[in-house]
Amino acid sequence: MASITIEHLDKVYSNGHVAARDLNLAIRHGELLVLVGPSGSGKSTVLRLIAGLERPTSGRILIDDEDVTGVPPERRDLAMVFQSYALYPHKSVRENLAFGLRVRRIEAAEIRDRVQQAAATLGIEPLLDRKPAQLSGGQRQRVALGRALVREPRAFLLDEPLSNLDPLLRADTRAELALLHRRLGATMVHVTHDQEEAMTLGARVAVMRDGQLEQVGTPLEIFRRPANVFVATFLGSPAMNVWRCSCAQTGAGTRVAYRGLAVDLEGTRNLFDQDEVLVGVRPHDIGLVPPGDADAVGRVEVVEPLGATTLLHVRIDGMAGRAARIVVPADGAVAIDDEVAIRIRRDRVYLFDERTGMAVTPP
Amino acid sequence: MRNEARLGWALTLPALAAIAMVAVFPIFWTAWESLHFHDLRMPWLGRPFVGMANYVEAVSSERFWGAMAHTAVFTAATVTLELAGGLVLALIVDRFSRGRDLVRTAVLLPWAIPTVVVALVWRFLFESPAGIVNGVLLRLGMSPPTWFADATAVWVPLILADVWKMTPFVAVLLLAGLQNIDRSLYEAARIDGAGWGRQLTDITLPLLRPALLVAFIFRSLDAFRVFDVIYVMTGGGPGTATEPIALLTFSSLLQNLRFGFGAALSVIVFVVSFIFAAACIRVLGRDALMERVP
């Protein structure tokens, strides 16, 4: 299993579009790294650059510390699972799996064994003699995975492999992928736009936006200490509430306030009087309390039962724009038009610079 | 990706070189030739440079302008009829999907048949005094003209022959365009209360515009270059009454062996085609050509 390193990678297309901007990333060997970001963030481009399907405008790509920037994809010994699976339509499943091995002139007997094993691992043995057109979406995805598995490559590159599956299948396959990774100890780069996938699958997560790496870290790190407001709102569902508040230094600490909301925080938080600051609070970190203890009051606009929890959209007094999102346990009997009082967990308040969006570190 | 440029040029060069050799080089040669006097019947006169003399002769000859007029008439008539007929045919075939294969075959046959055969068959149909057409017309109490001896009437079988051959082809092109129109657009229109006619003018025709333009350009260019059908059916006659510009050029070249003069005619044909094509591509360029190239 190999390590993959990207150094100062730039990719600019002839029409001027910048897909990657001075990217630096080190993927450890045996690690499952998830590259996540919205559409157009450049994550698929990075994958294709690693694969060798596209050439960088500048920068280097190293596999096991060997510079492969000029090496064509067929010689990088990587395997890729495409979003559309890209199965050879005129070949049977068996031939699809065997193709890469035949090209490398592996002995027929070994090819047969490896194909059999991969098929067994993925549960596609009965499909071996069928053609891709005769398979369902989920089956095709497994064949695509199998094609990569069989090759025993230095690393796996997965381009949104779960995106085309329906939700139930997606969850199941996600778990299988995690298991597979553990069993193989393989280096995997997994690209997705689904933040839930990123959080659950990756040993480490790299968040991208507009061709730049916003933050790299473990899911927990990124969740608990987002580097900027984009990362904070991108990860976590339902998304974080963000309010633009004014702040004032009181004797005891800092008060951030906006319309009907007022929160007292300890310390100066590196903020000055009259600064404006972006305050972020996750829906799970807000609770319903008796009016006396409240940071704000409001009226319930929408109630969304989510099963074990309920998502409330609360219109805080005086606030325009989006309603506040609050997650409460399902047994709370709250209804539309109810007046509620909310309180925010003090240790889960995130502050971001209102100009740059960067996190304001506590003193 | 990798260094594709070299591979790209290697793969394309043989084909492009072949094309350049047999198509492009001759065009330049023709242009050069048109500035010389070159009569193969009088080789002892050599090949002196005469500047624009051939062009002047062409432009001052009645026969030349006659040929241009014939070509224009033929083009206007056939293109109009073929586009209209092709549209109607395509609309009908689109509506009634039964026996698609049979209809498609029937529609493709006229196009696939050699033009020579088409010209001969239609000559046979209209031959006087006793071709089938005359037979039917007489029985209906009319007195048909001697088609191929009458300088005006002769256009009827000529135009009909070309229309018969090419309308189905236009229909095939338009049919593809028709089938690309999302059916749900018509359904939405019907719910909005639009009748059949409205749907035609507001949905079908606008969305068919690219296909119509492509058909128009290609049919016009082909009609302008017409040779086969007229040569075989009338030989340009009676006299030179139906002679198109391509036939006049051919006669000058390979019958009168006047290569310099013929070259000048060739260049004129080429330039007119080119200007027309360029103008159309400019108009057509953005919308249809971009859509068309998959």
Added chain:
Amino acid sequence: MKVRRMLGALGVATVLAPLLFPLYWMVMSSFTQEARLFAAPALVPDALVLDHYRALFGGRDFWTPIRNSLIVAGATTGLSVGLGALCAYALARLQFRGKTVMLAFVLAVSMFPQISIVSPLYLLLRELRMINTYPGLVLPYLTFAMPLTIWLLVGFFRQLPAELEEAAAMDGAGRLRSLREIVLPLAWPGLATTAILTFLYCWNEFLFALSFTLGPERYTVPVAIALFRGQYQVPWGQILAAAVVATAPVAAIVLVAQRRIVAGLTAGAVKG
């Protein structure tokens, strides 16, 4: 609803009748006695004769033009599809400068009026002593066959998902192997269609064949038929029989491959 279907069938019949009638008449007349051709034409003939066909193959040796057409059309198709496929693949798949210019060039050449290049080609062929030879026809035929095949094949290659070749590259296959095992098998329908259309165009071609052949031993089918005239009286019976013979292979191809042909015409945006 039944009325609608009947109207539909009637509509289609009305449309098909004029399309097919001349062909029907041609075939029927080719089996009718010469004397009766103009005497009393009947929709359904009472007596069918093979006279014309016998004269055609016996007296006139119609086999020669058929052979000539087959050779010329076959050779041109083979050459242009072979060269054109490589060129089209490069144009459709590879990234390199000048691609758009090349495509525009190919399109422009296809719009050349044939008559405009007859004279230089004639002089060139005369220099090379290729008048009235097979290569002397195949070479000029490339002027329309090559742009045609390139244009059609670019269309077909573009329809193949690029990801398949990328997957093959990831699997370790070089360009050549990828071409052989992935691209060509999948492009085969497109190649077949292109070959068919090219063959049809060559079979039907008239102007170049007329200009670059001198005698019956090298005439192609269209030329041979067109030059039947100029005998004492026009032998309509034989002409029609020859027409039927010239049409038969074309009709057979259309019958068998009509779906492919339509796919080719529309996918490649062909000009008549």
